[in-house]
Amino acid sequence: GRLLSTTDPAGQATVEVLGHAYQRDDFTNVTSKILAKVGRNLHNQSHHPLWLIKERIKSHFYSLYTCRGNPLFSVHDNLSPVVTVEQNFDSLLIPPDHPSRKQGDNYYLNRETMLRAHTSAHQRELVRSGLDAFLVAGDVYRRDEIDTSHYPVFHQMEGVRLFSNHELFQKVQNSEDLSLFEAGGRRTPHKQETHSLEAVKLLEFDLKHTLTRLVTHLFGAAVDVRWVDCHFPFTHPSFEMEVRFQGDWMEVLGCGVMEQQLLNAAGAGNKVGWAFGLGLERLAMVLYNIPDIRLFWSQDERFLKQFQVQDIQQPVSFQPLSKYPPLHNDISFWLPTNSQKFIENDFYELVRSIGGDLVEKVSLVDKFQHPRTGRWSRCYRISYRHMERTLTQQEARLVHQQIEHAAEAALGVQGRY
Ligand code: FA5
Ligand code: MG
Numbered sequence: 001g002r003l004l005s006t007t008d009p010a011g012q013a014t015v016e017v018l019g020h021a022y023q024r025d026d027f028t029n030v031t032s033k034i035l036a037k038v039g040r041n042l043h044n045q046s047h048h049p050l051w052l053i054k055e056r057i058k059s060h061f062y063s064l065y066t067c068r069g070n071p072l073f074s075v076h077d078n079l080s081p082v083v084t085v086e087q088n089f090d091s092l093l094i095p096p097d098h099p100s101r102k103q104g105d106n107y108y109l110n111r112e113t114m115l116r117a118h119t120s121a122h123q124r125e126l127v128r129s130g131l132d133a134f135l136v137a138g139d140v141y142r143r144d145e146i147d148t149s150h151y152p153v154f155h156q157m158e159g160v161r162l163f164s165n166h167e168l169f170q171k172v173q174n175s176e177d178l179s180l181f182e183a184g185g186r187r188t189p190h191k192q193e194t195h196s197l198e199a200v201k202l203l204e205f206d207l208k209h210t211l212t213r214l215v216t217h218l219f220g221a222a223v224d225v226r227w228v229d230c231h232f233p234f235t236h237p238s239f240e241m242e243v244r245f246q247g248d249w250m251e252v253l254g255c256g257v258m259e260q261q262l263l264n265a266a267g268a269g270n271k272v273g274w275a276f277g278l279g280l281e282r283l284a285m286v287l288y289n290i291p292d293i294r295l296f297w298s299q300d301e302r303f304l305k306q307f308q309v310q311d312i313q314q315p316v317s318f319q320p321l322s323k324y325p326p327l328h329n330d331i332s333f334w335l336p337t338n339s340q341k342f343i344e345n346d347f348y349e350l351v352r353s354i355g356g357d358l359v360e361k362v363s364l365v366d367k368f369q370h371p372r373t374g375r376w377s378r379c380y381r382i383s384y385r386h387m388e389r390t391l392t393q394q395e396a397r398l399v400h401q402q403i404e405h406a407a408e409a410a411l412g413v414q415g416r417y
Contacts, residue, residue: 015109017082022109030107030115033353034141037153038115042296043137043280044077047307050155050296053218053284054137055312057157060217061135073159076126077137082109083116091124092234093259104345107141107152115141119158120234120277123258127266127273132162137280143345146352146362149250151293155280161210162263162273168202180272192236194260199272203257204237207274211241211255218287219243234259235275245286252286253278288318292387294357300388326360326385327393329400333413335376341412350406351382355399360385377416 014021015030017038043050058075065072085108089101099105100117107115116122119136126134136158144150169175182196191200208227215223224244228251232238235256242249255276263269281293288307290296295303306318335342351362359382366379382403384396408415 017109017115018080020082022082022113025110027103027108027111029103030109031349031353033356034107034115034152037139037297038081041139043139043155047309048296048304049284049288049290049307049316050280052307052309052312052316053280053287054155054157056218057214058135059312060214061159064213065133073133073135073161074131075135075137076122079122079136079138081116081139081141082113083121085112085114087125088114088116088118088121091262091265092120093262094233098233104343105143107143117142118277119156120275122158123160123234123275124262124266127160127162127263127268131160132271133160135159143349146348146359148292148294148360149282149285151281151296152349152352154293156277157280158275158277159210160258160273160275161206162258162268162271163203164271168199168272172202187236190237192257192260195257195272200237200257203272203274207255207257207276208239211253211276215241215243215252215283218283230254232256234262243286250282250286251279252282288316289320290318291320291323292360294360295387297357298387302388324386324388324390326383327391327396328381328383329396330365330379330381331400331404331407332366332377332379332416333407334370334416335378336412337375339376346411347380347407350410351403354402354406355382355384358384358386358391358396358399 012024014023015028015035017035042048043054045051054077061073062071089098094100106117109115116138118140119138122136126136138156139153140156141153143152165180168180169178172178178198179196180199181194185191185193185195187193191197212225215225226242226249228240228242230238230240232254235258238254238256240251241253241255243252244250253276255274258273258275260269260272263271263273281296284290284296285293298304307316309316348362351359361383363381364378365381367376369376382400384391384399404415404417407413
């Protein structure tokens with residue numbers, strides 16, 4: 001919070017986003033660097049790799065799932081990223097004191113409004129409008145760590161599918177006795193209290209089957225996939241899918257059986273459903289072998305022209321731009337006497353807002369406590385790398401010094417430079 005008020009033009013009482021003015025308050029922490037990205041809509045920019053992967057997912061769902069000859073899933077890719085805090089959290093049953101609401105993790109316009117942190121923020125309104133099956137694609141905003149697969153603005157695709165009793169059980173023999181709901185049930189690791197086990201098992205199977213089909217459609221049958229159990233306040237049970245990428249497992253999506261309380265509140269209490277949210281950058285990185293998430297923001301024709309295919313199904317053989325060498329510079333400082341006052345994401349944000357896309361990664365390399373004063377010291381290594389040319393040590397030094405000064409001015413740390 002504090003950091004940002006100091007970097008914004010003094011005395012400005014409102015923040016302008018997409019033509020609307022929002023009253024600033026003690027929650028406002030959005031920066032001009034971030035606001036400059038709102039409205040870029042990379043996912044709607046024809047032949048951008050994020051557009052291409054979105055189109056391929058859409059066409060997969062259109063061709064596979066139809067209802068009397070019409071696509072079953074409707075697609076929403078133009079919903080404003082400015083949402084209420086209520087939409088982003090409360091509508092998804094995320095409790096008032098949940099850690100995901102922290103100012104340190106989100107971009108707030110003020111106490112009531114924020115840049116959405118996930119496309120799930122639109123689940124309730126779309127279900128309420130009567131839709132049974134939909135996809136939402138959009139830009140989402142988070143204050144997060146800095147490395148080659150995390151960026152403060154990224155893109156998600158949400159999918160939701162609801163089933164009536166008849167729809168879920170139609171393929172099951174002797175299904176007359178089966179029911180979606182069961183009275184007096186208990187919540188277990190496998191199901192919610194109101195759901196019947198039969199319903200949950202079919203939903204879970206359909207969800208995993210749908211997503212496995214999607215990734216094999218995108219990557220081919222050789223793709224290595226695994227499921228990990230996890231937790232979201234708006235689904236139960238919940239899972240994450242990981243895909244093998246460059247020798248490691250990379251998380252590409254979260255999903256699960258929708259909490260019935262959410263459906264009840266959205267006027268669909270007679271149905272059950274599943275939902276997923278996937279990271280479009282992560283999938284595009286795997287599909288096209290894109291080594292760094294910053295490249296999606298590149299305006300370099302050598303990058304963009306590679307995605308100019310005639311037909312969206314045509315394979316793209318992406319030639320990574322050669323990687324120019326990185327430069328590493330360390331920064332060490334004493335934390336404020338009350339070390340709780342130091343928010344790591346405030347530091348990451350400061351580094352990103354000064355270093356911009358020159359910063360590839362920030363990693364904590366050392367911390368220790370002074371034996372006498374009790375103060376904590378931290379040392380971070382900042383890796384600088386330009387995507388399109390070789391950086392000079394002098395250029396990197398200049399940026400690094402600005403970061404050193406700004407950290408002292410804004411974060412209450414004391415440089416050991
Ligand atoms: C969510 O955002 C949930 N809303 C997903 C969900 C939807 C669960 C519906 C259940 C039902 P998560 O924070 O894990 O979950 O993010 C989902 C995906 O977004 C991740 O798997 C990853 O692919 C991508 N992602 C998350 N953070 C970043 C980031 N900083 N940069 C790039 N991609 C990211
Ligand atoms: Mg996750």
